Amino acid sequence: MKNSIAERVSDFLKDFPPFNLLKEKPLLEIAEGVNIIYLEKGDVLYEKGDHYHDYFYIVRNGAVSLYHHAVEDNTKHMVNINDAGDVFGVRPLINKENYKLTAIANEESIVYGIPIDVFESVTNKNVKVYKYLITSFASNAYDPYTAEENTKIFVDYLPNTSQDIVNFQSANYTKNPICCKADASLQSAALQMSEHRIGCIIVVDDKKQPIGIITNSDIKNKIATGLFPITTAVKNIMSSPVISEKKNLTIADAQLKMIKHSIGHLCITEDGTPNSKLMGVLTNHDIIATLGNNPTAILKDIKRATRTKTLRAARRQANGLLKSYLEQNIPLTHIVNIISQINDAVTMKAIEIALEKMPTPPPVTFSWLALGSQGRKEQLLFSDQDNALIFEDVPKSKYEETQNYFLELAKLVNKSLNKVGFEYCEADMMAKNPAWCKSLSEWKNQFKDWILNTDEKAILLSSIFFDFNHIYGNQQLEKELTDSIYETLSRSSVFFRFLGRDALKNPSPLGFFKQFLVEQDGEHKDLFNIKYRALMPLIDAARLLILSKQVRGVNNTYERFEKLAELEPNNKELYESCAYAFKALLKFKTKQGILHNNSGKLIELETLTKEEKLKLKRCFKPLHDIQEALKLRFDLANF
Known part of the structure; x- marks a missing residue:
């Protein structure tokens, strides 16, 4: 005879995690053992x-x-509100220990008690189910910042596909590479390379420590062109110092290292240093042979x-790479590093192309700055351009002429980036705007004015212009500007209070009863x-x-928090x-942007699953506490 009650219970459970990860038969077996509990408002479940009970609850x-x-006065403080489909009381399933929280019905409620012994037997160590319950347990714990629980809430999950395994396995390098001494002739080194059919030879000292490297490119560019005779010593044309790593580096880490240093070979040493x-030696060819889709080619x-x-075309190919990385659950830190390298390379090349179109070389040196998300190295999807330009100080009589040159250059760069896919900034915060294309001294004065004569406009612009990153040109100009900014900051405490007040302008994303706070009117209602x-x-607080x-x-925002933790x-x-x-939030926004072919910043909540909503709510937990910390630190309560 069919159990109609169990079927109704099963029909409810199948729509919510982790039960939606189970097949029909084991789910019905669990449903048959469910304890149905009716609670009046104010009733205590535990x-x-x-x-601990023999059940956990949904x-x-x-x-x-x-x-x-609270220990000091035994007063109750609400930690969380569980509504339809939320799992709680998982402590006995995970830790087999007494309850650390009290569960009270917030209103008239029906709760299903899931029998732990039955659940454990039918899930049979299902990894996805266990992972969900671990995060659910951690998100409902009183202290969400313990090291153990915190890593389970926001962990970048380990790879679980064949491509993931390739990315995160140890790189296979060539052991016992062919070597030569620094005083050997280039001809003898080239003969060794030809004999062994290799593309490089490592130059070592008497202790067999790498001091340089010679590649086919070195021979082509320095010998075939006549710059050096074939009899020259290898030390005269070798690339030095070498870039090195330990033997246990992953394919992904090796790939990133090569991209960062624009090299095709890594020396593998005992301690990772030269x-x-x-x-051994790891080559770019080794990686390309293993990875079909890689950023090096882009x-x-x-x-x-x-x-x-x-x-x-190259930047759109990077979007495909981004989508692939997200689908494979590659750690976001690696994704951000790769896409940031590509975005910066696109900007650099756009500047080089623009310089070739200019009638004359630049009259003085300059520095191109990326601002906003690109300045923080967090720009994963196509977004608005935010950039600025600093040029070297010139006499007053030459200022207008010099600025006009760089404004023309900036127009070409901004136009090129727009064609690539980066929209023009609606607020015109781009280098083609005379307000954001200035000499070093003018930029120093601009930041001093923002810091020492703070007003609402200055704070608004601070959220963009204080996150800058040198992309191209004379980096010393950016360093001098940074020195001036920090010297001025040391003379103003009120500026930090204004920044603090601005960081609190967006309160918790959730209402009192855990509902998402959505836009109330306009086109985004x-x-x-x-x-x-x-x-x-989080960006403002960091x-x-x-x-x-x-x-x-x-x-970078998460690197700023990690540095603050130190x-x-x-x-x-x-x-x-x-x-x-x-x-976690940046990854979620990026996935939404790819899914809907937009920026991902506006989300239609009805399109999210219960699990996705739960994950989002878990990510909101630190927001309230960091904002409370800012209130105390910068005395913002009455500011």
């Missing part, structure tokens, strides 16, 4: 300190609140480009703005804190949680 109708009891014995296309059309509700509060610490050279061990868990939350 209390802190109670011996809300069928209504809502159940979880409370923490100051230890050579163990970067080569960009560097060889002579037209914007080629740049556009009922949509959830993940950029302004969730990402920007910027403020890192500036107040006078830390230079750390622009600087303030007492707040390490909070900062690390913010870093993990930011990465």
